[in-house]
Amino acid sequence: MSEIAIRDGRGDGAFNPVLIGLIAAVGILAFVAMLVLGAYAPDLRSGQNGGGHALSNAATGFSGIVRLAEATGRDPAIMRSLAALDDEEALVVATPDSGADDLSDLLRRHRGKPTLLVMPKWQTAKDPSHPGWVATTGLLPSFDPERLLAPQRKLTVERRRIAGTPLRTVPTDAPSEMHFTAPGGLQTVSGAGLKPIVTDPDGRIVVAQVADSRVYILADPDLLDNRGMADIHQAAAALALLDYLGNRDPNILFDVTLNGLGHSKSPLKLLFEPPFLAATLALAAAMLLAGLHGLFRFGAPRRPQRALAFGKAALVDNVAALVRKARRQAALGARYADLMRQRAATAFAAPARLQGSALDAYLDGLGGRRFSELAAAAAEARDQDHLLSAAQALHDWKREKDA
Incomplete structure (x- = not known):
């Protein structure tokens, strides 16, 4: 069909080209930001969820000992991936949320190197008036921490009310500062193959070394958690304990992978990490050039031809x-x-x-x-x-x- 009329020159656009370009740029940036956050969001979680781990500020968390170790010249680090253990000789402090958590991969990767396993103890509930805080609602059933090394080792957990009683340090080569006092409801552990390091006055084990290994068990987390760090003498004893178990190595790794805060494996992250980052940048540059080519006109506009000419x-x-x-x-x-x-x-x-x-x-x-x-x-x-x-x-x- 023929055209009725042919307009000369450029017609007025329905939208402002600058506005359309701005909208497109904002949309592209938002899309890229969504991809990056989607890839790294699990790695950026603050851990302020009231859990019993090294990122938590709750009473049952362990962020206090991390900050204290850093302030006293040590070199603590939060371990979000078990791959960090492949070439690491430092002491690893693991704080599982439950005795049923699988520790096999961590112990296998760090075999022959110092590892401190902190037993769980408290049942908690989130404090709705203070984000990141918790309220203790009672003790966990004893069978929960008893499963820490199951089925390889059978452990028995006991609780006693001897708050304020000095605990006994067994090794003669232990630092002089490593002297704890019993917290409320002291939790102890017993079992075959456990070598005592810290005990209560009656010889019940609070800190033990698993025989024929460099794996250690802290039966009562209140010796190391934020609640315990409120006491200056307990804090000094906790630092001395970490130094003793790590052979004075200033490097200390606090594991949070057992608490669900580790780095997640995502194919999307490959786009933003070497060696695929170069390909991603090249693709982005090609798309930008293609967009610029389509955005601007090259040369004078051609007038449309009639479907049926005159003459x-x-x-x-x-x-x-x-x-x-x-x-x-x-x-x-x-x-x-x-x-x-x-x-x-x-x-x-x-x-x-x-x-x-x-x-x-x-x-x-x-x-x-x-x-x-x-x-x-x-x-x-x-x-x-x-x-x-x-x-x-x-x-x-x-x-x-x-x-």
Whole structure:
């Protein structure tokens, strides 16, 4: 269909190009930010959930000992991935939420190196008026911490109310500062193969070394958690205990993978980390260049062409297009031969009474190639190539005679 009118110049856009570009840029940045946060959100969690781990500020958390170790010249670190243990000799402090937590991978990776396992003790509930705080609702059932090393080792947990009673340090080479006092409801552990390091006055084990290993068990977490760090003497004893178990190595790793705060494995993170980061940046640059190429016009705008042009030439072109569409080009051979016959008769002053074969005979008598044979070849053409060749021969014949 033809167009009714053609407008000159550029029409006014429906929207401001600057505004559209700004909206697109904000959308792209928001999408990229969503991808990055989606990939790293698990790694950025603060841990302020009231749990019993090294990121928690709750009474049963262990952030106090971490900050205290850092403030006293040690080098504590939060361990969010067990892969950090592959080349690490430092003491690892693990604080599982339950005795049923799987410790096998951690113990296997850190085999032969110092590892302190802190038994769980308290049942807690979140304090709705103070985010990150908890209220203790009671003690865990004793069977929960007893499963800490199950099924390889059977442990027995006991609780006694001897708050404020000095605890006994067994090793003679222990630091002089490593002297604890019993917290409320002291939790102790017993079992085959446990070597005592700290006990209550009656010899019940509070801190033990698992035989034939460098795995240690702290039966009562109140010696190390934030509640215990409120007492300066308990805090000094806790630091001395960590120094003693880690052979004075200032590096201490506080594990939070057992508490669900470790680095998660995500294919999306591969886009933003070497070696795939280079490919991501190259793709982003290519997309930016493609966007810029589509945003700006290069060169003057081209005016749209009519579907059906004006004038005789356009009429001829349209008729020819219809003939081509119908695939009837070969049927035009006889008509073209009649047209050339009439034009030749007029040009060469053939008598008006001559028609058909008589006129062909007259034209054949002009010499050279016979017109009747050329006209017959055009009428018998069955495809476009033969028709074109026959029509060219008729045209050349007339041009020769005109000359």
